[in-house]
Amino acid sequence: VSTSSAIAAARDRYVSEFDIYESLAAEVRTSIASELRRRGIEAETSARAKEVASFVTKAFRKNYADPWEQTTDKAGVRVTLFYERDLQTALDMILDLYPIDPDVEDKREELEVEKLGYLGVHVTVKVKQGAEMLPCEVQIRTSSQGSWAVVSHHLLYKPDLVLPDPVRRSLYRLLALVELFDSEVEHAMAAFTSLPEFAAASLKTAAERAFYEFRTEPYDQQLTMIVLDSIKAAFDTDDLPGYTAQLGNFVSAQKARIADRLAHYRDGSAHPILSQPEAIVLFERLEAAADQLEEAWLGAFPVDLLDDVKAAWGYDL
Amino acid sequence: VKVKGMNTGDIRIKRWVLHDVPNSPKKGDGDPLGLSGGISPHSDKVASYLDRRLSNSLGKAAREVQEQSIGTELAVPLAVRKFFDSKDDALLEVSQDLAKYLHTCQSGNVSPGLLVVAEAQDATTKEKLLVIMKLEPQDGVRATKTIRDDGTVVYDIGYVDDLMLTRQTRVFKVAVFGAKGAAKKPLKGFAVDEQIQRTSGLAHFFLTTFLGCELQEKDEVVTQRFLNEGEKFAASLPAPQRPKFVAAMQTELASNDVSISIDAFAAKHLKVDRRRDFKEHMKSAAVPKTFQKDVDLVEGYLKKVQMNVDDGSVVITPLQNLDKSVKVTTINDEQSQIAITGKLIGTKPRGNR
Numbered sequence: 001v002s003t004s005s006a007i008a009a010a011r012d013r014y015v016s017e018f019d020i021y022e023s024l025a026a027e028v029r030t031s032i033a034s035e036l037r038r039r040g041i042e043a044e045t046s047a048r049a050k051e052v053a054s055f056v057t058k059a060f061r062k063n064y065a066d067p068w069e070q071t072t073d074k075a076g077v078r079v080t081l082f083y084e085r086d087l088q089t090a091l092d093m094i095l096d097l098y099p100i101d102p103d104v105e106d107k108r109e110e111l112e113v114e115k116l117g118y119l120g121v122h123v124t125v126k127v128k129q130g131a132e133m134l135p136c137e138v139q140i141r142t143s144s145q146g147s148w149a150v151v152s153h154h155l156l157y158k159p160d161l162v163l164p165d166p167v168r169r170s171l172y173r174l175l176a177l178v179e180l181f182d183s184e185v186e187h188a189m190a191a192f193t194s195l196p197e198f199a200a201a202s203l204k205t206a207a208e209r210a211f212y213e214f215r216t217e218p219y220d221q222q223l224t225m226i227v228l229d230s231i232k233a234a235f236d237t238d239d240l241p242g243y244t245a246q247l248g249n250f251v252s253a254q255k256a257r258i259a260d261r262l263a264h265y266r267d268g269s270a271h272p273i274l275s276q277p278e279a280i281v282l283f284e285r286l287e288a289a290a291d292q293l294e295e296a297w298l299g300a301f302p303v304d305l306l307d308d309v310k311a312a313w314g315y316d317l
Numbered sequence: 318v319k320v321k322g323m324n325t326g327d328i329r330i331k332r333w334v335l336h337d338v339p340n341s342p343k344k345g346d347g348d349p350l351g352l353s354g355g356i357s358p359h360s361d362k363v364a365s366y367l368d369r370r371l372s373n374s375l376g377k378a379a380r381e382v383q384e385q386s387i388g389t390e391l392a393v394p395l396a397v398r399k400f401f402d403s404k405d406d407a408l409l410e411v412s413q414d415l416a417k418y419l420h421t422c423q424s425g426n427v428s429p430g431l432l433v434v435a436e437a438q439d440a441t442t443k444e445k446l447l448v449i450m451k452l453e454p455q456d457g458v459r460a461t462k463t464i465r466d467d468g469t470v471v472y473d474i475g476y477v478d479d480l481m482l483t484r485q486t487r488v489f490k491v492a493v494f495g496a497k498g499a500a501k502k503p504l505k506g507f508a509v510d511e512q513i514q515r516t517s518g519l520a521h522f523f524l525t526t527f528l529g530c531e532l533q534e535k536d537e538v539v540t541q542r543f544l545n546e547g548e549k550f551a552a553s554l555p556a557p558q559r560p561k562f563v564a565a566m567q568t569e570l571a572s573n574d575v576s577i578s579i580d581a582f583a584a585k586h587l588k589v590d591r592r593r594d595f596k597e598h599m600k601s602a603a604v605p606k607t608f609q610k611d612v613d614l615v616e617g618y619l620k621k622v623q624m625n626v627d628d629g630s631v632v633i634t635p636l637q638n639l640d641k642s643v644k645v646t647t648i649n650d651e652q653s654q655i656a657i658t659g660k661l662i663g664t665k666p667r668g669n670r
Contacts, residue, residue, distance in 0.1 A: 270362055270366070291584075291589045292589055295589055307373050308369050310376065311372035312372070315375065315377075316323075316324050317322070317379055317507060
């Protein structure tokens with residue numbers, strides 16, 4: 001049973017170490033956000049150190065015997081996903097990033113089938129800070145789950161203000177809408193990705209975004225769609241939704257070389273493709289999956305055109 | 318010493334001189350040498366074409382070369398050093414020296430062509446480069462002759478716009494020397510002779526007779542390494558695929574083809590998702606992307622294939638039996654079945670008595 005003195009001691013320690021937890025949260029957020037981007041998972045992230053007042057309130061409310069050790073969310077990171085399908089991938093990714101003694105609280109597994117409830121996943125990871133391993137709680141949820149969590153936090157968990165049961169029930173009833181929302185978004189995504197033009201359109205979005213980092217001239221959009229549609233077999237279908245991020249990573253890593261090639265072949269009369277956005281996609285595929293690109297290409301265009309793209313990108317001697 | 322690290326897409330042709338070099342007359346009745354008296358007018362389109370053509374050729378088949386060590390300095394290494402060492406602009410003079418030398422040694426069955434001598438630069442390292450290209454007329458380019466007001470004759474590259482259609486038929490030879498490689502003794506650079514990939518008779522005219530160079534690593538050594546490294550790579554394949562792959566290497570080496578292309582071999586014998594690993598393996602073992610076969614060091618290994626089974630069985634069979642009287646089939650990821658169909662004509666104890 002916690003005593004006021006134990007809480008006071010923990011509070012004092014937290015006040016003096018607050019900065020450590022603030023930078024711990026920021027560091028974890030940065031590494032998670034960077035890895036999410038690298039893997040093409042669309043999400044928003046935020047970080048915070050728990051407010052001192054919240055730390056004390058929680059210690060009293062939970063009646064912690066050891067408030068310092070038992071408060072594991074002093075540093076916290078929130079990952080808000082656009083799609084429910086990414087929840088497991090994001091969790092696995094975080095466990096890969098922080099493999100030492102993680103503590104996973106998966107609400108999806110805890111909830112019985114006939115009940116409704118919050119379905120986010122909370123994982124407390126251990127992060128090395130100097131000689132110590134410090135905990136940081138990472139909450140992973142969809143945006144709709146997040147909305148419900150925020151509302152419920154404000155309206156359902158105030159010890160001094162209890163809403164009437166019918167109103168409380170109406171708030172819990174919203175959880176059905178949360179599940180429906182995420183489920184319908186998933187259906188829409190599935191329909192979207194199965195459209196025949198989806199592959200080329202996603203690739204074009206990615207290519208255009210990368211292209212505008214270097215150039216502002218108009219380009220032949222029809223040619224771009226034809227080329228990208230023809231090489232879609234050079235991609236894993238699962239990779240397409242996150243390809244914009246993947247291409248963005250490639251552009252970051254190869255910025256100088258891409259800038260040089262696009263500038264050198266700026267004049268479209270020298271080569272039809274090298275002055276177009278799809279050139280960047282082709283460069284990326286030459287590095288990531290050259291053989292798959294070649295197979296896809298040979299079914300659609302003369303090999304010499306691809307040879308020119310390869311030549312422009314260059315071979316390491 | 319290797320002159321490594323260059324990316325072929327970084328090579329930018331800046332200026333060039335073109336000479337029309339017919340075959341040297343054996344009995345005094347040949348065409349005269351069409352020597353340019355000036356630098357060719359610059360054209361972005363031609364420069365861009367040459368950049369890509371050069372990158373493509375080097376990327377697919379460049380070999381590291383060095384000047385022959387025969388005691389005296391040969392004409393091309395001498396000219397290359399002159400280009401880099403001269404305080405004045407020596408491109409025109411060096412190109413003329415090279416054209417005259419090519420004309421004297423180009424005779425008989427050697428195809429006439431256009432000699433392009435170009436100053437280039439590595440866009441990343443800014444290293445100055447000298448590029449020597451021998452183009453043949455079907456290469457999508459032709460020589461156009463202009464006589465300037467002062468009487469100077471300048472040959473230029475006429476660019477044929479239907480280049481894409483004519484590409485399959487041409488032959489292209491190129492050498493690239495950098496300032497760093499030219500400062501070395503022996504001189505080092507890269508060369509490609511696409512003709513090597515097709516015929517053997519004239520293979521070394523460009524490299525040996527004209528350039529006065531030799532491969533830094535002999536073909537027989539490269540061929541042996543290809544086989545050794547291929548065997549190592551085979552160990553990474555699922556067991557049932559290994560015998561066929563090893564046999565494919567042996568077959569390729571024993572065939573009448575003059576050269577081996579790593580890319581073409583991978584495309585022919587490996588599934589698409591395994592090709593990259595194979596190419597990377599060969600690259601890390603410094604096996605060139607294209608090389609002329611020389612089986613002197615491996616001849617004994619090209620006739621039979623041996624399969625070892627984990628139960629102690631060993632099957633040795635002539636290569637030509639594979640997939641005919643000796644069939645290897647996949648049972649699962651771990652197990653294969655070797656079936657031999659034939660008339661059993663002998664059985665004897667094997668091992669030490």
